[in-house]
Amino acid sequence: MPLRSAAGAPVVPASAAPVFAPGRAAAEEVPRPVPGSDNLPGIVKPLPAEWFVRRDSNAEMRWDALRDADGKAAVGRHVPVERFFVRNHTSTPLIDPVGWRLRLFGSGLHGAPPPERALGFGLDDLRALPATRIDALIECAGNGRSYFDRQQGERAPGTPWTLGSIGSASWRGVRLAEVLRAAGLTDRAVDVLPTGLDPDYVVDGTNYGPVRRPLPIAKALDDALLAYEMNGAPLTPDHGAPVRLVVPGWVGIASIKWVGSIEVADHPLHSPWNTDFYRMFGPGHPPGGGPALTTQVVKSAFELAEGARLTAGREHRLHGRSWSGTAPVRLVEVSTDGGRSWRRAELAEEPRAAGWTRWSVDWRPERPGRYELRARATDRGGATQPEWAAFNREGYLFGAVVAHPVTVL
The missing domain is CATH 3.90.420.10 (Oxidoreductase, molybdopterin-binding domain)
Structure with a gap:
């Protein structure tokens, strides 16, 4: 047969x-x-x-x-x-x-x-x-x-x-x-x-x-x-x-x-x-490399060009997305002053596993100048984006908070 x-x-x-x-x-x-x-x-x-x-x-x-x-x-x-x-x-x-x-x-x-x-x-x-x-x-x-x-x-x-x-x-x-x-x-x-x-x-x-x-x-x-x-x-x-x-x-x-x-x-x-590839090598990792990479880390990104120009004295709605390879996103916080202070972003939907979560926050910059926007997420497993990511030779799994420059005119 x-x-x-x-x-x-x-x-x-x-x-x-x-x-x-x-x-x-x-x-x-x-x-x-x-x-x-x-x-x-x-x-x-x-x-x-x-x-x-x-x-x-x-x-x-x-x-x-x-x-x-x-x-x-x-x-x-x-x-x-x-x-x-x-x-x-x-x-x-x-x-x-x-x-x-x-x-x-x-x-x-x-x-x-x-x-x-x-x-x-x-x-x-x-x-x-x-x-x-x-x-x-x-x-x-x-x-x-x-x-x-x-x-x-x-x-x-x-x-x-x-x-x-x-x-x-x-x-x-x-x-x-x-x-x-x-x-x-x-x-x-x-x-x-x-x-x-x-x-x-x-x-x-x-x-x-x-x-x-x-x-x-x-x-x-x-x-x-x-x-x-x-x-x-x-x-x-x-x-x-x-x-x-x-x-x-x-x-x-x-x-x-x-x-x-x-x-x-x-x-x-x-x-x-x-x-040979897709393992962690370098300082802090085993001489022969760490285990083969599997899950992704927590990350966040703004839906905004780096160096974007915004108008002073006007309210802007900042949008972005956050995600994690291990659990749904639970919380997203945004800083508009280079990380000195943080406030909670509004989530656009119920977070899901294996997907990203859209979010937004209002910002009204009163003075012209250069600013650094930052976003950090925490997933339901407790993983949060750090300020610094441990280095590895191949540059895998960068999950630290990213500084996003903008100019206010």
Whole structure:
């Protein structure tokens, strides 16, 4: 009898249908920028300057773009796909959704299929399984990295993100747990290793292969989602089409884009993305590095450009958003005098786990001059943004209060 998924859809061997191999797919199918367009090399969608800050092969969201010229909200709880930030280690591959298969293999499955005998789920097979919709943030582990240098005088290499390598969306797909069980998950499974179909990551002559990072089976079975829709529409190439992983609350590297295979093992798995990268190195950390990064820290951002010009003697409504990877936000406080005094902001909605909370506060500056605005959040688990963030060599998880300069005229 042919193997079938939990919903009765056939599960075919991966060799029965074409799958774009990671390196070859990238070399043959990565789009080239159109002369005169707003694209970056290797990114498909336009990147207008009013929405994005270009950073090498990445595009950071502008926080002030969440408000229109009249100060009204231009973006709600979910960031539209066209405005969503882009984090690529290499380039965006174009993958044929008809020929795509998700390959599952390994010692944590019944029969322990090797890679060459992997079980394959097509997009229709995933859609035949029970669908789940979640709201979740995707946030790069290096979000806020530039503030280690700007505020603390400790420079970290890597993309100099401010606070815009984050986005919130409504994701629809199938729970990773459903697919693992349909593939024959055993109670011996320890780790799963999703691997993307993006180009190999090569740095200083070292080829690290396609992006891949192990996920403990407990998290895989908890809330991880294999998403095929974003904000009610099929995924687009820059955001992981045809299928990506969404791991709520964890650093963005866990939410592998363009998933092509998943190894399920009865022992711990490793890749450069949980050994060489995405761990804490440097002063105060173990000589071989700390544990692989998981949950995000508490952060806050103003929906206002740095250096914005405001009018003296007039009341201004300041808006922003706060979030945490471990618990819903409970409290947001704002300072308009560089941190000398604080007052409570008004929350726009009931805070939720794995999402950000919008807030606002009124401010009437009477005198012209330069001011530093600050916002700090506390989540329901008791975590509060500190004044100073412990440094690490790669600049991960900056969670300190950010000084936001404005000028009053």
